[in-house]
Amino acid sequence: MRHLCLALVFSLITPAAFAACGGSWASFVGDMKTEAISKGHSKSDVDRFFSSARQDPKVLKADRSQGVFKRDFIDFSRRVISQSRINKGRSNAKKYASVFQRAERDYGVPAGVLLAFWALETDYGAVQGDFNTFNALMTLSHDCRRPELFRPQIFAALELFERGNFDPKTTKGAWAGEIGMVQMLPEDIIENGVDGDGDGKVSLKTSAPDALLSGAKMLRSLGWTPGQAWLQEVQVPSQMDWSKTGLDSTLGVTEWAAMGVKPRSGNFQGNSGSILLPMGRKGPAFIAYPNFRVYFEWNQSFVYVTTAAYFATRLSGAPVYNAGNPDPGLSDANMKALQKKLAARGHDVGKIDGILGSGTRGAVQAEQKRLGLPADAWPTVELLKKL
Numbered sequence: 001m002r003h004l005c006l007a008l009v010f011s012l013i014t015p016a017a018f019a020a021c022g023g024s025w026a027s028f029v030g031d032m033k034t035e036a037i038s039k040g041h042s043k044s045d046v047d048r049f050f051s052s053a054r055q056d057p058k059v060l061k062a063d064r065s066q067g068v069f070k071r072d073f074i075d076f077s078r079r080v081i082s083q084s085r086i087n088k089g090r091s092n093a094k095k096y097a098s099v100f101q102r103a104e105r106d107y108g109v110p111a112g113v114l115l116a117f118w119a120l121e122t123d124y125g126a127v128q129g130d131f132n133t134f135n136a137l138m139t140l141s142h143d144c145r146r147p148e149l150f151r152p153q154i155f156a157a158l159e160l161f162e163r164g165n166f167d168p169k170t171t172k173g174a175w176a177g178e179i180g181m182v183q184m185l186p187e188d189i190i191e192n193g194v195d196g197d198g199d200g201k202v203s204l205k206t207s208a209p210d211a212l213l214s215g216a217k218m219l220r221s222l223g224w225t226p227g228q229a230w231l232q233e234v235q236v237p238s239q240m241d242w243s244k245t246g247l248d249s250t251l252g253v254t255e256w257a258a259m260g261v262k263p264r265s266g267n268f269q270g271n272s273g274s275i276l277l278p279m280g281r282k283g284p285a286f287i288a289y290p291n292f293r294v295y296f297e298w299n300q301s302f303v304y305v306t307t308a309a310y311f312a313t314r315l316s317g318a319p320v321y322n323a324g325n326p327d328p329g330l331s332d333a334n335m336k337a338l339q340k341k342l343a344a345r346g347h348d349v350g351k352i353d354g355i356l357g358s359g360t361r362g363a364v365q366a367e368q369k370r371l372g373l374p375a376d377a378w379p380t381v382e383l384l385k386k387l
């Protein structure tokens with residue numbers, strides 16, 4: 001779970017607050033040690049903690065090549081949600097029934113939500129990452145792309161080290177510094193770590209009860225509302241005001257029903273929500289309730305988040321979604337060409353990277369509306385040609 005908060009208030013951070021990014025590695029490490037001591041950590045602890053600091057070029061390579069974000073929802077969800085994973089999830093639900101009962105009782109987070117994260121992040125703990133966590137965090141903090149996201153994690157790791165819960169030489173995890181079965185960053189472990197098995201330690205790498213309850217506590221701290229749904233599959237009519245779809249538009253379920261939107265089965269599970277069309281009006285359709293937005297506190301990828309939320313519904317008993325017959329998506333080259341055209345028209349699509357992120361989706365929907373096309377935020381060759 002990648003809780004890298006993107007809402008830092010840069011205006012409150014002075015240049016002197018951090019060691020300078022880039023430049024000499026030795027100087028950077030020295031500045032980090034000085035900063036750690038200024039925060040009240042003993043020199044002996046700081047010297048031992050930073051003694052093994054090394055740059056890891058594999059971390060930077062992983063950071064710059066996140067191809068998973070270029071897959072569409074149907075492709076990605078089918079790749080990661082196998083029947084085997086569903087069966088293993090159901091087996092773990094029984095094996096750790098008391099843990100999941102406690103998670104829902106204490107934090108209001110259902111078993112399906114935790115199981116889905118556990119499965120997608122580490123395949124139920126089997127694949128937790130093989131990067132040295134300390135070196136990963138140091139490398140990303142030295143890199144000038146977004147050091148402010150990772151530097152606080154180094155000092156949190158130092159605190160865990162002083163508690164005896166982190167070894168800078170041997171602790172391993174994901175390339176971005178996440179640790180354990182549900183992939184939590186050091187700061188999140190300090191704030192939300194739970195000793196679920198009662199052994200006096202928070203062991204997210206080896207204890208499923210610790211990992212699951214820590215994950216549940218963190219979700220609750222991020223705004224999860226107990227007893228409320230997060231995602232539900234719906235059917236949409238062939239014609240409606242598609243510009244009202246997307247996360248920027250929230251309406252009451254009675255309003256959606258009046259437009260012809262209806263649950264695929266049963267009744268609406270909440271009072272209001274947003275209609276998600278991850279592959280346009282001809283593809284799968286969901287209503288996202290307020291809890292869905294909590295997922296974005298863990299991962300910024302729309303496709304990942306939608307898949308995780310949908311997987312949680314599957315593990316809670318929902319059927320396989322209706323894939324429909326969506327229009328073909330754009331190739332990587334065409335997506336980049338589209339982003340350039342959108343940027344030229346004044347839209348903020350961020351980096352020209354071929355990824356259909358929130359900025360690109362919003363720009364696509366705006367241009368579709370301007371051109372009189374169905375404004376479902378799904379980029380097509382037709383839109384590219386019209387632009």
